[in-house]
């Protein structure tokens with residue numbers, strides 16, 4: 371049984387919940403972000419729901435788990451709890467932060483402190499699950515010392531009923547907790563723009579446009595994998611946050627800056643930190659071709675990457691016959707480095723050569 375302690379960490383005090391917390395809990399659970407990611411909560415969330423939650427918190431302590439409210443200067447800023455540990459001493463942690471206290475490291479500080487406290491009381495493993503598109507929670511996991519252990523496909527449902535994959539994290543008592551600076555930071559302003567094109571994280575709302583573009587015969591002809599279903603593409607778009615936070619890749623929508631219309635897709639993928647290398651890949655919607663959009667987009671992304679990451683070398687590959695793509699790379703300051711013979715499999719069973727390109731840190735596009 372865990373003791374009903376009060377935990378002090380930085381400017382936060384964590385204590386067992388009390389009746390007086392009900393109103394702040396109602397406000398937090400009615401926040402749209404909370405309601406979306408904690409889809410099992412009643413919505414709308416009423417005072418009676420908060421009272422039922424407070425009663426359940428008592429039961430949770432009795433059953434060997436823990437439930438705290440997080441306070442700062444005496445005010446409610448969030449909730450954090452541990453489910454009843456299993457017979458092997460593993461328990462799952464869950465949290466929410468009030469909308470008025472977000473972005474100040476509250477969840478990460480509290481999760482780290484609760485895990486430390488639980489280990490001090492004999493727990494052997496703390497688990498944490500976050501949806502692949504819950505960027506804030508994925509960052510919290512990393513900052514609180516949790517390591518990714520895998521993904522649980524279709525493990526939960528979103529509030530709209532669609533299934534969502536969950537990232538599973540674990541923390542053990544002996545794990546070192548580092549600052550966890552991400553290899554790929556987020557765009558400071560949320561997007562990149564040169565006034566003509568705008569690059570935004572590829573989102574679920576982009577899936578229909580992305581799907582249509584990938585079905586274009588010219589795009590399909592140069593894709594390595596066959597076109598997916600709309601459902602596959604929605605799933606792919608939902609993964610943007612997870613891939614970015616975990617340093618695996620950046621997936622972007624290229625937009626017409628003036629209208630905001632979806633003009634194409636650009637990715638920074640195959641990130642190999644040990645080599646300081648990553649690869650760009652792209653496709654443009656037919657109506658936006660021939661206007662220099664992708665050259666601008668690649669330049670924006672590559673300039674950003676050299677300024678904001680440790681990358682040293684950004685590579686690209688084009689099919690030997692893809693003249694338009696090769697012009698994009700030349701104009702974006704890439705140098706042709708050689709040919710990978712018969713790299714790309716084609717639908718007719720043939721293999722075609724890949725022309726290899728790279729732009730190194732410090733190199734600039736021609737004027």
Ligand SMILES: CC(C)(COP(=O)(O)OP(=O)(O)OC[C@H]1O[C@@H](n2cnc3c(N)ncnc32)[C@H](O)[C@@H]1OP(=O)(O)O)[C@@H](O)C(=O)NCCC(=O)NCCS
Nearest residue numbers: 404407465466467472473474475476477478500506507509
């Ligand atoms: C998840 C949640 C608890 C995070 O609380 P918080 O105290 O604001 O979290 P922190 O301040 O510790 O960290 C949030 C991190 O996510 C980042 N972040 C948040 N939203 C983001 C977004 N849309 N895009 C990019 N980054 C985002 C923040 O910049 C910060 O990272 P940084 O420290 O590298 O800058 C809060 O958003 C919440 O209550 N959400 C609803 C309930 C929920 O999702 N619970 C978890 C279920 S698994």
